[in-house]
Each structure stands twice: as structure tokens, then as C-alpha cells.
Amino acid sequence: MQSIVFPVFVFIASAIILFKSSKYVVEHALLLSKAFGISTLAIGFIVLSVSTSLPELMVAIFSAFENAPALAIGDIFGANLADLALVLPLCLIFGGAVYLKKHEVDNLIELLLIATVISLFIFSSGSVNFSYGVVCIVLFAFLIIRLYKRGKVPTGFSNNVSHNKKKLVAAFAASVLLLLLSSKFMVDSAIQITSILLIPQTIFGATAVAIGTTLPELSVEIRAIKKKEYALAMGDLFGSAVTNITLVLGTLAILSPSKINTLPLLAPVLLTFAAAIFIWAVLRKKGAISKKSAFFLLAIYAIFLILSLELLAPQTAFF
Numbered sequence: 188m189q190s191i192v193f194p195v196f197v198f199i200a201s202a203i204i205l206f207k208s209s210k211y212v213v214e215h216a217l218l219l220s221k222a223f224g225i226s227t228l229a230i231g232f233i234v235l236s237v238s239t240s241l242p243e244l245m246v247a248i249f250s251a252f253e254n255a256p257a258l259a260i261g262d263i264f265g266a267n268l269a270d271l272a273l274v275l276p277l278c279l280i281f282g283g284a285v286y287l288k289k290h291e292v293d294n295l296i297e298l299l300l301i302a303t304v305i306s307l308f309i310f311s312s313g314s315v316n317f318s319y320g321v322v323c324i325v326l327f328a329f330l331i332i333r334l335y336k337r338g339k340v341p342t343g344f345s346n347n348v349s350h351n352k353k354k355l356v357a358a359f360a361a362s363v364l365l366l367l368l369s370s371k372f373m374v375d376s377a378i379q380i381t382s383i384l385l386i387p388q389t390i391f392g393a394t395a396v397a398i399g400t401t402l403p404e405l406s407v408e409i410r411a412i413k414k415k416e417y418a419l420a421m422g423d424l425f426g427s428a429v430t431n432i433t434l435v436l437g438t439l440a441i442l443s444p445s446k447i448n449t450l451p452l453l454a455p456v457l458l459t460f461a462a463a464i465f466i467w468a469v470l471r472k473k474g475a476i477s478k479k480s481a482f483f484l485l486a487i488y489a490i491f492l493i494l495s496l497e498l499l500a501p502q503t504a505f506f
Contacts, residue, residue, distance in 0.1 A: 191380060194377075201370075201376060202369075205406050211358075213414060226418065228291050231422020237430055243431050247262075247439040263435055272484045273488045287474055298425040302425070314447055315481045318442050320441035327433035367403060369444060404427055453490055
């Protein structure tokens with residue numbers, strides 16, 4: 188029997204590095220916000236969301252080269268549901284309630300609306316093509332520029348900070364790389380552990396791997412919320428959903444135009460829509476979202492897990 192000691196060691200070491208690197212990502216993101224004179228919400232979307240969506244982007248690129256676009260499409264829609272119905276509630280439970288200003292709520296709801304509408308459009312059309320990919324990437328660039336302009340604030344940083352922008356960017360990039368690598372090793376080691384313990388891959392894939400692929404967002408956002416940098420956390424979370432559906436899916440559409448089997452996407456698309464409507468209603472009414480809302484969102488994700496397992500049941504019955 189294969190030894191479980193090494194995978195467990197890698198899992199624990201990766202978890203510790205992930206925890207530490209998320210601290211550095213948040214700290215350097217805040218410094219970048221001050222150095223470049225833009226809001227933490229804008230930094231969350233422009234810098235953090237793109238950085239933490241790199242795993243999805245890499246999956247999309249490699250899936251296109253391997254002529255397996257369905258893998259990336261499933262990853263994109265599954266990641267967006269996980270962001271809203273798994274990562275957000277876990278952040279609320281372990282990080283605490285999130286409080287936002289009115290203009291921050293308006294910006295976040297706009298991002299949420301865009302991600303939801305595009306998801307529904309793709310689901311109804313049943314395909315992605317080159318033209319769609321170009322439009323998505325142009326839309327992504329437009330949102331980046333718009334949020335940057337909206338997020339401009341008085342700099343108010345010291346001369347020392349302004350003279351070290353290159354060092355700040357380099358340090359931020361290094362901390363993000365460490366974050367992504369530790370997430371990958373953590374997921375890979377977890378897969379090894381389950382295979383050794385003979386845990387069914389279907390159950391593990393629908394739970395632990397789903398959490399694993401969103402570990403960068405989860406770790407960064409919990410850290411940011413604990414530091415009361417709510418706009419930074421939510422900019423990353425909602426920005427990741429928009430980045431996935433515009434930049435990532437747009438890249439996939441350009442590299443590998445294809446038809447989509449919409450049946451497996453029915454549950455994640457509809458449940459993402461339900462989660463988005465709920466979040467929109469809560470933020471619009473209260474300007475905040477609390478731990479109470481977390482349990483409703485987790486219930487949505489639980490429904491997705493149940494439906495996914497039922498969908499897999501006929502396939503696994505033959506093995």
C-alpha cells in the first residue's frame with residue numbers, strides 16, 4: 188500500500204504556505220492601492236481577481252490546446268458558483284460580516300449583473316465562437332478601465348512608497364505566485380490522499396477539489412475581511428466571477444470555438460443566478476451581508492452537490 192505520510196506532509200506544508208502567502212498578497216495589494224492612488228475595490232478587481240483567476244485561465248488555455256474545451260467551460264461555470272455560494276459564505280463565517288459603502292455596492296452589483304447576464308446568454312446560445320471571445324475580452328478591458336477611473340483617489344502616500352512601485356509590484360507578483368503554487372500542491376496532495384484512502388473521486392471532486400480550485404480567493408478574502416478591507420475582498424470575489432466569464436471564457440472562445448453541452452451546466456447556471464439575485468437583494472437593502480446570509484448561500488451549494496451526485500450516479504453505477 189502506498190504511504191500516506193508524504194502526501195499528508197505536503198498537504199499541511201501547502202496549507203501553511205497558503206495561509207502565509209495570503210497575508211502578503213493582501214498587504215501588498217493595500218500598498219499598491221496607496222502607491223497608485225486607486226481604491227481598494229478597484230485593486231481587488233483589477234489586480235487581485237485577475238491574479239486569483241489564473242488557475243481558471245491556465246485550465247482554459249491548456250484545454251483549448253488539448254481540444255477539450257468542455258473541461259474549461261465546466262470549470263468556469265463551476266468556479267463562479269463556488270465563488271458566490273461557497274467562498275463568500277465561508278468568508279462570512281470565518282471572517283465576519285461585510286460592510287460596504289453605497290458606491291461600492293453599486294459597483295459590485297454592476298459586476299454581478301454582468302457576470303449573470305453573460306452566463307445566461309451563453310447557456311441559452313449553446314456555443315462560444317471567435318466573435319464572442321473578442322467581445323468578452325473587449326468588455327473585460329472596458330470594465331478594467333472604467334473601474335480604474337472610478338477608483339481614482341488622492342494618493343496621499345509617502346515619497347518612500349512612490350519611489351518603490353517596481354519593488355511593490357514585484358513583491359505582489361511573488362506573493363501571488365506563492366499563493367497559486369501552494370494552492371496547486373494542496374489540491375494535488377489531497378487527491379493523492381483520497382486515492383490512497385479509496386475515497387470515491389466523484390464525491391471528492393464535487394467537494395474538496397471545488398474548494399481547492401477557489402483556495403486563492405478564499406484565503407485572500409478571509410484575510411482581507413479580518414483586516415476590515417471589505418471592498419478589497421468583495422472586489423476580488425465579484426471580480427473573479429466577471430474575469431472568469433469575460434477574460435477566461437473569451438480566451439477559450441478565441442482559441443477553441445465550440446458548441447456547449449448545456450445539460451451539465453443547467454444546475455450551476457440556474458443556482459448561480461439564484462445566488463446572485465439573493466446577494467443583490469441583501470446588498471441593495473442593507474449595504475452589508477452577514478453570517479445569516481451565509482447559510483442560505485451554503486444551502487444553494489449543497490443543492491448543487493446533490494444534483495451533481497445524482498447526475499453522476501448513472502455513470503458510476505457501471506463501475
